[in-house]
Amino acid sequence: MLNIKNLVLSIAVLFVAVAAGLSQNIRVINRGYIFDKSDFKASHASTIVQLNHKKFMAAWFGGDHEGSSDVCIWASILKNNSWGKPVKIAKGTTTDNKTYACWNPVLFKAHNGKLYLHYKVGINPREWKAMYKVSADEGKTWSALTALPDGFLGPIKNKPVQLKNGTILYPCSVESIDEKSWTIHLETTDANIKNWKRININCDTFQVIQPTILLYPHNRLQLLARSKQNVIVQSWSADGGKSWSKVTATSIPNPNSGIDAVTTAGGLQLLVYNPLTSGKNWWEGRSVLKLACSRDGITWKDLLTFEDQKTGEFSYPAIIYDKAGFVYATWTDNRKKIAYIKLAVQ
Template sequence: MDGKMRATAPGRTEAFLPSPTVQNHAANLSLLPDGTLACVWFGGTMEGMGDISIYMSRLAPGSDVWSEPEKMSDDPQKSEQNPMLFNAPDGKVWLLYTSQTSGHQDGAVVKRRISADGGKTFGEVAVLCEIPGTFVRQPIIVNDRGEWLLPVFRCIGVPGARWSGDADTAAVLISTDAGASWTMHDVPDSIGAVHMNIVPLDGDEMVAVYRNRFSEQVLRSHSSDGGRSWSAPEPTDLPNNNSSVQAVRASDGRLAIVYNHANASMSEDRRQSLYDEIEGEETEAPAEAAEPVGRKAVWGVPRAPLSLAFSSDGGERFGGRIDLETGDGFCLTNNSKDGLNREFSYPSILATPDGAIHVAFTYFRRAIKHIRLSPGTF
């Protein structure tokens, strides 16, 4: 994989990002201050293993080749996952990611590194949030009051059981001092709503879309106070297979969402948990106890097709679906070494000032694929 962008259809170019690892997952796109398109993701042998680290590749302005990736984290005792980049108002670039032991997401903490030179180099690793079980996936949003909103999901351990996502909830970490300190604000009635993705509309109006642990529908909630408080998540008309979604406002004002058009009602495929291939006999107490909620997270529903849809009413209704990748989406294993996984998943979407839409996503857990759609193709 040489990282070169190639035209595959009118108005569509694609590239597989170079990587030194056999497994690559959970891409996030961002524009750096100088206009460089950056992509961060995690790579190693298998999600949850100690060799899972954060990587970053860049597509410089005017270039059609993604750079060789730089390793951005390297704790051999931790699985470092779900990275994202944030352009702070002061010009610094933040890299955030999670850090956990094995498959124990209920023990994860959030770490960060900061760049003072536009994302060229990054400073030392520090812990941003040490509340165990705090997980990130989606970008920081700055509201009109200058408050930083970091959507998180809280991986809650159920007593007597390994973490499997059954009791996870959503929250927003808010900073009023440019990231020096944060306070946790829970989203009400949000069991099963994770990967909260905040999209500003106008003024203090914001919407959020969510992954659904129970593999039913993409969820949505609303804020009228700049993201400090949120309505309870409710189903949209889009299916969700307990895999990540991401949304952004396109240049024409529509809400564009990239997701898998699949849910549990469309397939009987199931697996025990996300980490059932690496879980051994070791035990680790849950970070936070919760009463059994009576529902189990649904894992293993195929992660395909990878689709793009649009909304003109802030996510209340979606249409105009475009399938970006099609296949069987087999994900009953995370095995990349033997090529057993065939998912298209964990998409990131970015609307750039030239009117284009960029999508980066997991391709068979072997590679990160980038697609650029020119204006007029969507």
């Protein structure tokens, strides 16, 4: 088992933010890397899920480089503050037994206790296919792969949300073959991952992908997504996700880099994002990674800086809120490692 590095920040780090009625105490409990050594050169696009009150699972894609045919989905389990050795849980095989790269795993545990691994297989994000596997024993074993119905992609990067009525909402997006059009939409299923439906969203003139879902009282929902316009954008639903407002810009800068967000049991909205603007190269602007909070989804305040470097890529975060009230986040560290942090937020 691998011990977490930089573990003992728990004594020290206390951060207080006060703005527009926001006052939050942040305490770093654990911080480090999921693995030190691996069987792959590059890793990216992590996801994390709570298995039970004692265990968590993270997954990511790893291989020679992004898009390489040897890129598979790898996973590790966190137990007793230690991450297990990464194991391969999915290959880039399609239902017709062709092999491509794997992309963007998303772990999701449904209300029925089943654990789902959603991921993509293909030569690039414009031509990939959506697959999923199911585990009934908390990731010890997995079913054979299943392809989503034609025209559906499931969660593109960030976790689904299951409503009280059992409906599952999948934050989704599409990149056109010519790369001139990026659009977001929602996909839904029933509690049994059946009856797939698509809900379109008016993206206006924005080029947007990879949305994440936040929850509010009275069936209100908010989507946040990255854009090519150097800003995080939003869309709102007042009917539990059945319909959505036209996409508009938020006040949050972002260099067209992946984000993720979560709603705590107390109704606090937490967002992990890169706060810089884009540069000439796609990786520029990803050297700083922050955690922000909001109560209304409109006014956001930075709470904590995860990474603050002059150069480098710290990107594609995933964030969850567990049943004990702790926050867990993972992110890419220069395509070599997956970083991890556990926080207490009050």
